[in-house]
Amino acid sequence: MTEPIKKRLNYLSWDEYFMAVALLSAERSKDPNTQVGACIANRQNKIVGVGYNGFPIGCSDDELPWDRQGPFLTTKYPYVCHAELNAVLNAISTDLSGCRIYVGLFPCNECTKVIIQSGIKEIVYLSDKYRDSDQVKAAKRMLDLAGVSYRRFIPQRPEITLSFSLD
Numbered sequence: 813m814t815e816p817i818k819k820r821l822n823y824l825s826w827d828e829y830f831m832a833v834a835l836l837s838a839e840r841s842k843d844p845n846t847q848v849g850a851c852i853a854n855r856q857n858k859i860v861g862v863g864y865n866g867f868p869i870g871c872s873d874d875e876l877p878w879d880r881q882g883p884f885l886t887t888k889y890p891y892v893c894h895a896e897l898n899a900v901l902n903a904i905s906t907d908l909s910g911c912r913i914y915v916g917l918f919p920c921n922e923c924t925k926v927i928i929q930s931g932i933k934e935i936v937y938l939s940d941k942y943r944d945s946d947q948v949k950a951a952k953r954m955l956d957l958a959g960v961s962y963r964r965f966i967p968q969r970p971e972i973t974l975s976f977s978l979d
């Protein structure tokens with residue numbers, strides 16, 4: 813008798829899958845300093861929205877600045893749409909009740925307002941590199957008040973490799 817073929821065991825967990833989609837989406841970003849991606853999953857573990865940070869539709873990447881410093885209007889900050897905002901706006905529904913959002917970077921206060929208002933109930937993040945900023949402090953204050961939970965994604969593997977080779 814031949815042994816039955818066993819299922820593959822090295823498959824991605826849901827958390828790994830959605831975080832990987834967020835990180836892949838971030839690869840679309842043209843921000844030279846920080847590329848952020850976001851992936852929204854619903855209660856059935858279906859992806860309902862993805863996004864990354866970039867300038868608004870119709871606003872040429874060649875016209876607007878990517879600078880971080882200098883007078884406000886000469887920097888990227890007044891112009892760039894954040895990944896979480898884009899993911900919510902790209903979502904298939906405006907009602908994201910009970911959904912989770914996977915993000916490469918802890919959301920700022922403005923994204924947090926969008927996340928709360930959309931009905932998203934959990935944030936799973938990778939980096940919290942701006943944890944000491946007022947924006948992130950304000951974000952956490954609002955999330956705590958609104959009962960939106962957040963947890964850091966703790967990788968169980970160092971990387972996921974994708975290959976475009978056919979064989």
Ligand SMILES: O=c1ccn([C@H]2C[C@H](O)[C@@H](COP(=O)(O)O)O2)c(=O)[nH]1
Pocket residue numbers: 843845846847848864865866880888892893894895896917918919920921923
């Ligand atoms: O909630 C957030 C916060 C920031 N971003 C984007 C906006 C910018 O493109 C970069 C941050 O640039 P720094 O050079 O690190 O200041 O990240 C976002 O998408 N979501």
Ligand SMILES: [Zn+2]
Pocket residue numbers: 894895896919920921922923924
């Ligand atoms: Zn933001």
